[in-house]
Amino acid sequence: MGFSPLSLSQSLSFFLFLFHFHSTISSSHFCALDQSLSLLQFKESFSINSSASWNCQHPKTESWKEGTDCCLWDGVSCDLKTGHVTGLDLACSMLYGTLHSNSTLFSLHHLQKLDLSDNDFNSSHISSRFGQFSNLTLLNLNYSVFTGQVPSEITHLSKLVSLDISENEYLSLEPISFDNLVRNLTKLRELDLSWVHM
Amino acid sequence: MNLSSSLSSLKLNYCGLQGKLPSSMGKFKHLRYLDLGGNNITGSIPYDFEQLTELVSLGLASNNYLSLEPISFHKIVQNLTKLRDLALSSVNMSLVSQDFLNSLTNLSSSLSSLSLGGCGLQGKFPGNIYLLPNLESLDLSYNEASLALFLRPI
Numbered sequence: 001m002g003f004s005p006l007s008l009s010q011s012l013s014f015f016l017f018l019f020h021f022h023s024t025i026s027s028s029h030f031c032a033l034d035q036s037l038s039l040l041q042f043k044e045s046f047s048i049n050s051s052a053s054w055n056c057q058h059p060k061t062e063s064w065k066e067g068t069d070c071c072l073w074d075g076v077s078c079d080l081k082t083g084h085v086t087g088l089d090l091a092c093s094m095l096y097g098t099l100h101s102n103s104t105l106f107s108l109h110h111l112q113k114l115d116l117s118d119n120d121f122n123s124s125h126i127s128s129r130f131g132q133f134s135n136l137t138l139l140n141l142n143y144s145v146f147t148g149q150v151p152s153e154i155t156h157l158s159k160l161v162s163l164d165i166s167e168n169e170y171l172s173l174e175p176i177s178f179d180n181l182v183r184n185l186t187k188l189r190e191l192d193l194s195w196v197h198m
Numbered sequence: 199m200n201l202s203s204s205l206s207s208l209k210l211n212y213c214g215l216q217g218k219l220p221s222s223m224g225k226f227k228h229l230r231y232l233d234l235g236g237n238n239i240t241g242s243i244p245y246d247f248e249q250l251t252e253l254v255s256l257g258l259a260s261n262n263y264l265s266l267e268p269i270s271f272h273k274i275v276q277n278l279t280k281l282r283d284l285a286l287s288s289v290n291m292s293l294v295s296q297d298f299l300n301s302l303t304n305l306s307s308s309l310s311s312l313s314l315g316g317c318g319l320q321g322k323f324p325g326n327i328y329l330l331p332n333l334e335s336l337d338l339s340y341n342e343a344s345l346a347l348f349l350r351p352i
Binding site: 166173179182183186187188189190191192193194195196197198 | 199201204208210211212213214228233
């Protein structure tokens with residue numbers, strides 16, 4: 001028993017449909033192009049240094065390659081409908097270098113979770129631009145060699161549920177008072193300011 | 199304290215905090231981690247710490263002018279039944295008498311780390327403190343209280 005011409009053509013068109021569907025998926029990028037470029041420029045502004053992370057070591061940015069979907073990169077999560085980067089988990093990523101105020105990190109306006117803990121930002125100041133991440137629910141800058149004053153703009157992050165800026169080189173909360181901080185961050189459930197002078 | 203009562207973790211170790219602990223700490227009913235070690239907190243630990251019944255970790259060590267009164271000591275030992283880590287080294291407990299010291303035996307059976315070094319404790323530590331089933335770390339150094347050393351058959 002052979003296939004009738006009709007069923008053969010049906011099978012063929014179904015196969016072509018599958019093929020088309022598959023190629024559409026693999027060539028489409030969820031990641032918005034501007035987000036991808038911002039991440040790549042962020043990556044390029046640091047070196048990977050084995051002494052930059054102490055508690056664990058996962059050089060996540062090494063998987064970040066131009067021309068691939070940034071939503072699939074290590075440590076990156078996205079809103080798959082919009083292609084916006086909503087989460088960046090670079091804990092223990094062995095990043096070494098200064099995090100400047102003009103870093104393309106601050107172009108990722110849709111971030112909800114940002115974890116840069118256990119890297120070496122080489123005595124960077126915490127930029128006031130962190131205050132622009134108005135959707136942040138989690139910010140973790142633990143043990144990452146930040147120094148100086150915590151910018152008052154941090155109090156703009158009114159959606160924060162978890163804030164950890166502990167164990168840095170020398171951070172001072174002044175001139176924000178602790179009361180002022182917690183009055184603005186009303187959703188906090190986890191707060192770690194250990195070793196931050198206040 | 200303006201912090202939300204839904205707070206589950208507050209860690210302010212070595213922040214240069216001064217002054218007394220607020221007496222309203224008891225409102226943080228969901229608090230699981232409270233670490234305020236290495237500051238200059240003065241006065242005594244308020245009674246209402248007994249209401250922090252969800253606490254898994256309580257760290258108030260290295261506040262050299264902080265004290266723990268016998269009744270608060272008793273209530274903490276009695277009511278914080280989920281504690282795994284209790285660090286009170288250098289908190290002044292010199293008023294804690296033998297009766298209260300005996301209540302250490304009532305500490306949470308989930309306790310894995312207990313540090314009471316340099317607390318000015320006097321008398322005798324209850325020998326059955328060794329019987330806490332999950333205890334991994336015990337620091338009772340620099341006290342005047344004595345401790346009968348014995349090895350429990352395994």
